[in-house]
Amino acid sequence: MDPTVKGTKNVLEACSATNVQKLIVVSSVAASCFDPNWPEGKLKDESCWTDKEFCKDTQNWYSLAKTEAEEMALEYGKKNGLHVVTFCPGLVVGPLLQHVAVNTSSKVLLYIIKGGPDTLSNKFWPLVDVRDLADAMLLAYEKSESSGRYICSLDQMDIKDLVSLMKSMFPNYNYTDKMVDVDYKVYTTSDKLKNLGWQPRKLEETLADSVEYFEKAGLLQDADGKPCRLPYFYRVNAEE
Numbered sequence: 001m002d003p004t005v006k007g008t009k010n011v012l013e014a015c016s017a018t019n020v021q022k023l024i025v026v027s028s029v030a031a032s033c034f035d036p037n038w039p040e041g042k043l044k045d046e047s048c049w050t051d052k053e054f055c056k057d058t059q060n061w062y063s064l065a066k067t068e069a070e071e072m073a074l075e076y077g078k079k080n081g082l083h084v085v086t087f088c089p090g091l092v093v094g095p096l097l098q099h100v101a102v103n104t105s106s107k108v109l110l111y112i113i114k115g116g117p118d119t120l121s122n123k124f125w126p127l128v129d130v131r132d133l134a135d136a137m138l139l140a141y142e143k144s145e146s147s148g149r150y151i152c153s154l155d156q157m158d159i160k161d162l163v164s165l166m167k168s169m170f171p172n173y174n175y176t177d178k179m180v181d182v183d184y185k186v187y188t189t190s191d192k193l194k195n196l197g198w199q200p201r202k203l204e205e206t207l208a209d210s211v212e213y214f215e216k217a218g219l220l221q222d223a224d225g226k227p228c229r230l231p232y233f234y235r236v237n238a239e240e
Contacts, residue, residue, distance in 0.1 A: 004065035005072065012076045012084075022083040024137050027070040029090045029126050030063040032151060033186045043189040046088075046149045070149065083147075085140045089133050090126030090153035090188070094206050095213040102219065109210055110219060112163060115176040116229055122160050122179040124186045126153030129209075132200040139197055150193045154203050169204065170211055173220070 008025065015023050034050040049071070055064035070086050077084030092105045102110065108125075111118070133152055140146040157165070163175055190198070214220050 001061060001065045001068070004069045008069040008073055009076075012073060012080075012082065015082055016080055020082065022085070022141060023073075023077070024141055025070065025073045025084060025086045026137075027073075027086045027088050027149070028063070028066040029088045029151060029153060029186070029188060030060075031067040031070045032088045032149070033188065034060065034063050041187075043187050044151070045189050046151055046192055074149065085146050086149040087133070087137060087140070088149060088151045090128045092128055092130050092133060093210050094130040094132075095209045096130075096217075106210070106214075110214065111229070112159070112166065112176050113170070113173045113211070113214070113220065115174045115178070117178075118229060119178045119180055120159055120176060121182045122158055123182045124156055124158050125162075126151075126156065126186060126188050127162075127203065127206070128153050129201055129206040132198070132206075136193055136198050136200075143196055146196060150196075151188050151190050152193055152198075153188050153190055154200055154206070156187055157203070165204075166207060166211075169207060 011025075012023070014020075031050050032046065032048050033044055034054055035044075035048055036051060036054055038044060038048055050063050050067045052064055052067055055061070055067070070088075073084050073086060076082065091108060092103070093109050096102065096106060111120070132154070136150065136152050140150065159179055163179075166173075167175060190200075211220075
């Protein structure tokens with residue numbers, strides 16, 4: 001909790017001390033999707049906030065930290081005259097710049113391709129291309145009318161459908177078959193961001209470029225060898 005919340009506060013105070021006029025804060029869709037009281041079937045937009053008590057009850061500390069940090073950032077901006085804009089991206093995938101470590105979101109995609117011992121929830125994970133997220137943040141920075149928070153995600157697709165799509169595009173990999181259906185679905189909309197002028201690329205392009213990067217980086221060479229692990233946050237049985 002502390003690195004996320006206190007770290008955000010430190011940046012906000014540094015902006016005030018140096019007369020920064022506008023700040024773009026990267027939150028997460030995890031701060032806008034876990035509300036058990038949200039009307040069933042209604043798309044979750046920027047007015048939906050993750051229920052903090054629900055996070056405490058379910059020990060979802062990541063979502064709680066992201067929610068508290070984003071709330072604090074927006075409130076700080078209002079009180080101190082700092083133009084704060086927050087982004088709630090989905091699972092960020094796409095080609096990577098770094099060649100040393102793989103980020104958590106890309107590990108999820110790698111796990112889907114390679115499979116392993118962990119069970120994955122078959123639920124909707126809103127996806128976004130890292131390049132589209134960068135474009136969106138630059139757009140919000142340059143547009144004077146940008147305000148508040150923005151959900152930033154692409155297609156609404158559950159994991160089983162995502163696996164089926166990837167199998168049709170790249171049939172020569174193992175792919176995970178350990179999935180369980182869950183009742184909780186995350187249906188989000190990025191209409192506010194699109195109305196600002198955001199034009200994301202197609203999911204197929206994102207997946208193709210991601211796999212091409214994985215192949216060139218040698219991350220898929222052991223697809224038939226030792227299985228990888230699903231990042232902790234995405235496991236059904238996270239205690240294992």
